[in-house]
Amino acid sequence: xxxxxxxxxEPTTAHxxxxxxxxxxxxxxxxxxxxxxxxxxxxxxxDSLSKIFSxxxxxxxxxxxxxxxxxxxPRLTEWVVFPTGKSRGCLDRLIQRxxxxxxxxxxxxxxxxxxxxxxxxPEVAIRMPSHPVAMHLIEIVGxxxxxxxANRFGRIxxxxxxxxxxxxxxxxxxxxxxxxxxxxxxxxxxxVTDTGIEILRPGGVSLEELSQTTGVPVKQISIPSAxxxxxxxxxxxxxxxxxxxxxPMILVSDTFSEKPFDDIRNHIxxxxxxxxxxSIALIAVSKSNMEKYSxxxxxxxxxxxxxxxxxxxxxxxxxxxxxxxxxxxxxxxLIFCENVSDISGLGAAISDRLYKAxxxx
Ligand code: TXA
Ligand code: MG
Numbered sequence: 001x002x003x004x005x006x007x008x009x010e011p012t013t014a015h016x017x018x019x020x021x022x023x024x025x026x027x028x029x030x031x032x033x034x035x036x037x038x039x040x041x042x043x044x045x046x047d048s049l050s051k052i053f054s055x056x057x058x059x060x061x062x063x064x065x066x067x068x069x070x071x072x073x074p075r076l077t078e079w080v081v082f083p084t085g086k087s088r089g090c091l092d093r094l095i096q097r098x099x100x101x102x103x104x105x106x107x108x109x110x111x112x113x114x115x116x117x118x119x120x121x122p123e124v125a126i127r128m129p130s131h132p133v134a135m136h137l138i139e140i141v142g143x144x145x146x147x148x149x150a151n152r153f154g155r156i157x158x159x160x161x162x163x164x165x166x167x168x169x170x171x172x173x174x175x176x177x178x179x180x181x182x183x184x185x186x187x188x189x190x191x192v193t194d195t196g197i198e199i200l201r202p203g204g205v206s207l208e209e210l211s212q213t214t215g216v217p218v219k220q221i222s223i224p225s226a227x228x229x230x231x232x233x234x235x236x237x238x239x240x241x242x243x244x245x246x247x248p249m250i251l252v253s254d255t256f257s258e259k260p261f262d263d264i265r266n267h268i269x270x271x272x273x274x275x276x277x278x279s280i281a282l283i284a285v286s287k288s289n290m291e292k293y294s295x296x297x298x299x300x301x302x303x304x305x306x307x308x309x310x311x312x313x314x315x316x317x318x319x320x321x322x323x324x325x326x327x328x329x330x331x332x333x334l335i336f337c338e339n340v341s342d343i344s345g346l347g348a349a350i351s352d353r354l355y356k357a358x359x360x361x
Contacts (some may be wrong), residue, residue: 006169010162011133011176019176020140028052030150030164031137032178033129035186036101036157036321037164038067040137040170044079047117049146055171056243058153061271063119065127066144069135073099073128080107080124081145086194089245090214094192097213100130102204105233107122117146127187133178148266149186150175154358156328157321159184164324180324183249184318185349201206202348204317209345234287241356243321245328248359254285254311256338257292264293265325268300268336277334279303281327286342303330313346321351 009015011032019029023040026048031040039056041048043066053060058086068076073095076082091314094103109117109124118124126144129135138145141305149157151167158164161177161231170337188203190210197210211218250271256264272280281303284290305327308315327335340347 006114006165006172008165008177009174010180011136013136015176016133016136016141017140019174023141024175025049026051030172030174030175030213031134031145031147031167032161032176032181033067033134033147034130034131034181034321035122035183036043036159036181037161037239038129038134038145039150039164039168040067040145040147041066041335042141042143043117043146044112044114046114046116049114052146052148053116055168056148056151056153058148060116061119061154062148063121063125064071064117064146064148066113066117067134067138067147068126068128068144070128071139072144074106076126078115079110079244080126083192085164087192090197090216091192093214094190094210098205099128101128102137102183102185103127104187104189104201104203106189106191106200120244123191125189131181133176135287137176139349146169154242154244156324157186158240158244159318159321162316163321163325171196180318180322182318184320185353189264190347202352204346204349206345207348210340233342241360243324243357245324245355245357247281247328247333247335249324249337249357250325250356251337251339251354253341254289254338255341257289259282261295265300271336272334275334277332279332280334280336281305281330281332283307283323283327283335285316286341289338303327303332303335305330310329313340313350316340316350317346320350324357 028041028051031038041052104125104127106123150164159181161175164175183204187203189201191198199220207218220337279302282301284306285305343351
């Protein structure tokens with residue numbers, strides 16, 4: 001590892017311009033978006049794409065999303081093929097309604113997009129982030145920017161500039177500080193077909209919203225992509241560990257606290273024994289759920305966290321990765337985390353991330 005320190009830059013025009021120059025020269029930079037922070041690189045240059053994979057230590061079978069700005073929308077057909085069939089109207093409506101915003105759409109790619117960006121798939125993922133700093137940066141560079149979340153592969157996604165530094169310090173020169181990401185979970189990744197919409201990854205735009213906007217059938221498909229499914233079957237379980245804290249994390253439903261106290265205590269003791277854990281942190285979905293666990297004079301948990309004051313889905317999503325990171329850094333050796341039991345709306349993305357972040361076995 002070298003001595004390079006990652007600089008956090010206020011998003012002044014001068015700083016955005018210097019980040020754009022780095023990108024034009026083939027380097028990578030930390031970029032704020034409304035979902036999570038991205039590790040941005042020139043989307044049409046193989047050397048930049050390679051750098052993204054190596055900085056993240058990400059296997060090249062996991063494809064990247066290309067990010068455009070509103071000013072690049074009229075040029076989208078330089079890079080992708082628009083469908084001519086029944087799906088076209090639906091696609092136009094989605095773009096109209098959700099771009100800029102947390103919706104990523106798969107298109108058939110043109111040859112100008114390097115195969116490395118799509119992991120060899122004929123489809124490329126395109127998104128238009130709504131964060132003003134991301135928009136400005138993309139507009140100056142003038143080409144789509146590839147940007148995976150700016151964490152090391154498999155780790156917790158960053159939602160502040162400081163998180164990016166924690167993940168990638170010494171590996172990138174610059175991160176633009178755009179404040180905390182407001183959505184807090186990644187974009188929804190979809191494919192639009194002549195029969196409806198397929199969700200490949202739940203995210204900031206819910207299944208219900210997509211269905212209401214378009215009136216077409218929307219279904220969640222669990223395997224992220226053809227490229228990924230091959231790896232998944234070759235190495236089962238590999239991709240289920242994602243967004244993960246270093247500390248093992250076990251999940252229970254947000255209704256767990258309603259069980260009789262003895263059941264709760266026995267369950268926790270059993271888990272502590274299994275993991276040889278001396279200290280354990282609680283993450284509850286809401287403050288009132290957190291308080292439900294404190295009915296004993298000898299506390300069950302050494303540290304206590306909650307995702308949201310009142311348990312609202314928007315707030316849980318916003319603080320999801322920050323709270324996981326805080327619990328991970330709190331010095332305990334086991335995390336006991338509540339998951340939302342209602343997976344409607346943003347609940348689908350929240351539950352997906354927590355499940356993938358949790359210990360299996
Ligand atoms: O909100 C977001 O989407 C963030 C911000 C930075 O924009 N980006 C992000 O990128 O989450 P990343 O690389 O961490 O996740 C991209 C995921 C891939 O793991 C895969 O599931 C899906 O998007 N994806 C990308 N390209 C695809 C393709 N060609 N076919 C199928 N799935 C694809
Ligand atoms: Mg990611």
